[in-house]
Amino acid sequence: MTPILEARGLRKLFPLPPARPRGLAGLFARGTPRRLHAVDEVSFALERGGALGLVGDSGCGKSTLAQMLARLIEPTAGAVLLQGRDITAVPAAAFARSPDRRRIQMVFQDATDALNPHDSVFRAIADPARRLLPGLSAQALRALVHDTAARVHLPPGLLGRYPHQLSGGQRARVGIARAIVVSPEVLILDEPTSALDVSVQAVILKLLHRLRAETGMTYVFVSHDLNVVRMLCDRVLVMYLGRLVEEGPVDAVFRSPRHPYTAALIDAIPQFGRPSARREGLEGEPQSPVNPSPAMCRLAGRCRHEGAFCRRAMPDLLPAGAAHRAACFHPLGG
Amino acid sequence: MSAAPLLEVRELSLAFRTRGGTVRALDRVSLTLGPGETLGIVGESGSGKSVLAYAVMGLQDRAGRLTGGAVLWRGRRIDRLGEAALRRLRGPEMAMIFQSPRAALNPIRRIGDQLADVLRAHRPLGRAAARAEAAAMLAQVRIPDPAARLAAYPFELSGGMCQRVMIALALACAPALLIADEPTTGLDVTTQAAIMDLLRGLARGRGMATILITHDLGLAAAHCDRIAVMHAGQLVETGPTAAVFAAPLHPYARALARSVPGPETTLATLETVPGSLPDLSAPDLPACRYAGRCPQAQPRCRTEAPPAVPGAAGQVARCWNPGP
Known part of the structure; x- marks a missing residue:
C-alpha cells in the first residue's frame, strides 16, 4: 500500500552570514559560507491512520521537519509525498491554493500566537473552510463551524468570543478546530499541549485520541514529552541535531532503545521513585549545528559508548528489530 | 520536628x-x-x-x-x-533562581563581571581574588573551561549554561x-x-x-x-x-x-x-476554593474553612471530605 505520507531525503539548511576575519581584513575577505543544518537527510514513511511521534531536544529540527511535511516551508533538498504524489513539486506559496492543501493541515504550538486576535472564534474556524472548501453556502458554512466546534467540545456560546477572552485549553481547542474543519487526512501537531497545564493537557490528549478514532486521520505529533508520545502514538521518530537517529514502534523504542541518545532521552524523564541514578546521561554540550562534519556521528563527544569509528563516519540508519531502525555504530542491547 | x-x-x-x-x-x-x-x-x-x-x-x-x-x-x-x-x-x-536564566542575566556584561559583582557586594574581596573565586564557582556548577568562560556574554552560552551561571550566582554566598x-x-x-x-x-x-x-x-x-x-x-x-x-x-x-x-x-x-x-x-469566593470544581463538594465547603486532616503516611490535607 502506498504510504499516506513519505519524506525522502528531506534537508533544510538555513544560510547564515559568512564568518569573516575580524578587523579590516574582514571587509575584504569573502568569508567562509556558513549553513545551519536544521534537518539533514530525513527519510521515513507513514501508513494511513497511523500516529507518528516526533521527539528530540529543542533545536533538533523537529518543528522544521513538521513545517516541511505540512508544506509550509521549502525544503533545501528532498521531497514530501502525499499518497505517492510529490507535493514539493508545487512551490509552498502555490500549494496554499492547491486542492491538496485541505488534505494536510497543521495545529501550531501556541494557540495564543497562532490565532488572529481580531478574529472571533467563529471566524477563526470558518476562515480555512471558506478558502479550502469553495462553493460552501453561508448556511452550510455555519453548520460546519458549529459541528466542528461541537466535535472539539467548544460550547456554541464561545463562537462569538475573541482569543483573549478564552482560557488556554479553549484556545487549544480552537486551534484544533480550525485545522480539522476541512476534514484533513493528515494532521501535523506541533507541541499542541506544551503551553498547557497538565490538567488541561490530559483533556486535550483525550480529545485528540478520540478525533483520530472517529475520523481515521493520520497524525504526526511533535513533542518533547516522551510519555505523551507513548500514549498517543504508535510509532516514534527520534531526532538529534537534524538527523534521524532512531525510528520504530513506540513500545519497542521505549522498552529497548538502540541509540544512546534515545536511551538518554528516556532516562531523563523525571519519574517518581527514580531520582538521579541515571545510566545514560549525556556529557558536555552538543556540537554546533553550523557546518557540521558530514563524516562524524553528531552525538560524538557526548556519548558514553563512543568508539573509534564514531568520529570517522556518519552512521547509517540500519535495521535494529521489527520495523525498528537506529543510526549507531554501537547500538545498545545489540 | x-x-x-x-x-x-x-x-x-x-x-x-x-x-x-x-x-x-x-x-x-x-x-x-x-x-x-x-x-x-x-x-x-x-x-x-x-x-x-x-x-x-x-x-x-x-x-x-x-x-x-x-x-x-x-x-x-x-x-x-x-x-x-x-x-x-x-x-x-536565601537566594533565588528564575525561570528564564537568559532574561535574569545582564545581557551586556560578561559572566565573570556579574559573578564578581555579587561576590564583592557581600564580601571584602579584591578584583583578582573575586575573579579567581568566580572561576572556581563556574567550575563548581561544572562549566567546562571556567577561566575562559568568565569573558563570555550570556548570549554566547546555551540555555543550560546560563542556568548554571544563575545557580553559581545564587550560591555565591552559600x-x-x-x-x-x-x-x-x-x-x-x-x-x-x-x-x-x-x-x-x-x-x-x-x-x-x-x-x-x-x-x-x-x-x-x-x-x-x-x-x-x-x-x-x-x-x-x-x-x-x-x-x-x-x-x-x-x-x-x-x-x-x-x-x-x-x-x-x-x-x-x-x-x-x-x-x-x-x-x-x-x-464571593468559596471557603475552599476548589469547591466549584470538586465532585465531592458539600454545602459547608463553601461557607467554612476546611480543617487540616492528617493522613496515615504523614500527609495533611485541608478538606472537609478527604478521600482515601
Whole structure:
C-alpha cells in the first residue's frame, strides 16, 4: 500500500552570514559560507491512520521537519509525498491554493500566537473552510463551524468570543478546530499541549485520541514529552541535531532503545521513585549545528559508548528489530 | 520536628490591588521547611506558587500587600523588614533562581563581571581574588573551561549554561535556602536532568534547603522530599512526596497526580481535573476554593474553612471530605 505520507531525503539548511576575519581584513575577505543544518537527510514513511511521534531536544529540527511535511516551508533538498504524489513539486506559496492543501493541515504550538486576535472564534474556524472548501453556502458554512466546534467540545456560546477572552485549553481547542474543519487526512501537531497545564493537557490528549478514532486521520505529533508520545502514538521518530537517529514502534523504542541518545532521552524523564541514578546521561554540550562534519556521528563527544569509528563516519540508519531502525555504530542491547 | 524550622510561613495571605478589583492571591498558607530539606511547590499556573516564593523573599511588587499571617526565618519575623534588612538576608541566607536564566542575566556584561559583582557586594574581596573565586564557582556548577568562560556574554552560552551561571550566582554566598522558580522550564529534557542533578548534588553537599516551584509534577516527585500542592492561592495538601503522590487525600491533589502521564499511564487511565481555576477577584469566593470544581463538594465547603486532616503516611490535607 502506498504510504499516506513519505519524506525522502528531506534537508533544510538555513544560510547564515559568512564568518569573516575580524578587523579590516574582514571587509575584504569573502568569508567562509556558513549553513545551519536544521534537518539533514530525513527519510521515513507513514501508513494511513497511523500516529507518528516526533521527539528530540529543542533545536533538533523537529518543528522544521513538521513545517516541511505540512508544506509550509521549502525544503533545501528532498521531497514530501502525499499518497505517492510529490507535493514539493508545487512551490509552498502555490500549494496554499492547491486542492491538496485541505488534505494536510497543521495545529501550531501556541494557540495564543497562532490565532488572529481580531478574529472571533467563529471566524477563526470558518476562515480555512471558506478558502479550502469553495462553493460552501453561508448556511452550510455555519453548520460546519458549529459541528466542528461541537466535535472539539467548544460550547456554541464561545463562537462569538475573541482569543483573549478564552482560557488556554479553549484556545487549544480552537486551534484544533480550525485545522480539522476541512476534514484533513493528515494532521501535523506541533507541541499542541506544551503551553498547557497538565490538567488541561490530559483533556486535550483525550480529545485528540478520540478525533483520530472517529475520523481515521493520520497524525504526526511533535513533542518533547516522551510519555505523551507513548500514549498517543504508535510509532516514534527520534531526532538529534537534524538527523534521524532512531525510528520504530513506540513500545519497542521505549522498552529497548538502540541509540544512546534515545536511551538518554528516556532516562531523563523525571519519574517518581527514580531520582538521579541515571545510566545514560549525556556529557558536555552538543556540537554546533553550523557546518557540521558530514563524516562524524553528531552525538560524538557526548556519548558514553563512543568508539573509534564514531568520529570517522556518519552512521547509517540500519535495521535494529521489527520495523525498528537506529543510526549507531554501537547500538545498545545489540 | 525536633530542630527549629529554617523557614516558617504562618497563615500567610496576600492580595493584589488591580483595576479589576482585589485579587486574593494567597489565602492563609502555612508551611515549614527544615535545614537541608527539599520542598516542591506544585499546582496549575495561577495557583500562587511563585507569589508565595516571592513573598518569602520579600520581593512582591507594589500592588501586592500582605493581608495577614507571618513569615519567620530561623524563628524571627521577616515579613515586616525594610529593604535594607532584607537585602542582608538575600544572598547569605536565601537566594533565588528564575525561570528564564537568559532574561535574569545582564545581557551586556560578561559572566565573570556579574559573578564578581555579587561576590564583592557581600564580601571584602579584591578584583583578582573575586575573579579567581568566580572561576572556581563556574567550575563548581561544572562549566567546562571556567577561566575562559568568565569573558563570555550570556548570549554566547546555551540555555543550560546560563542556568548554571544563575545557580553559581545564587550560591555565591552559600545561602541556607535556595528558591528555584521553574528552574528547568524551557530547557530540554536531557539538560533538565543535568541541571536537577547538579542542584541536588550541590544542596546535599552544602546542607542547603531547597524550594522547587514547578508545574511539572514528575519533576517534583523525582527530586523533592516533601510536596506542597497549591490551588487558587490555597495550600490544599502537604506531606512526604511518596504519600502525596501515592495516597493523596485532597480531591484536587488526587486529580492532579492522576493527570500526569507516567510510564504506565494510558489514555484510558489518564484523569482530568474538572473545571478551571476560580476568579480570585470574585467577592464571593468559596471557603475552599476548589469547591466549584470538586465532585465531592458539600454545602459547608463553601461557607467554612476546611480543617487540616492528617493522613496515615504523614500527609495533611485541608478538606472537609478527604478521600482515601
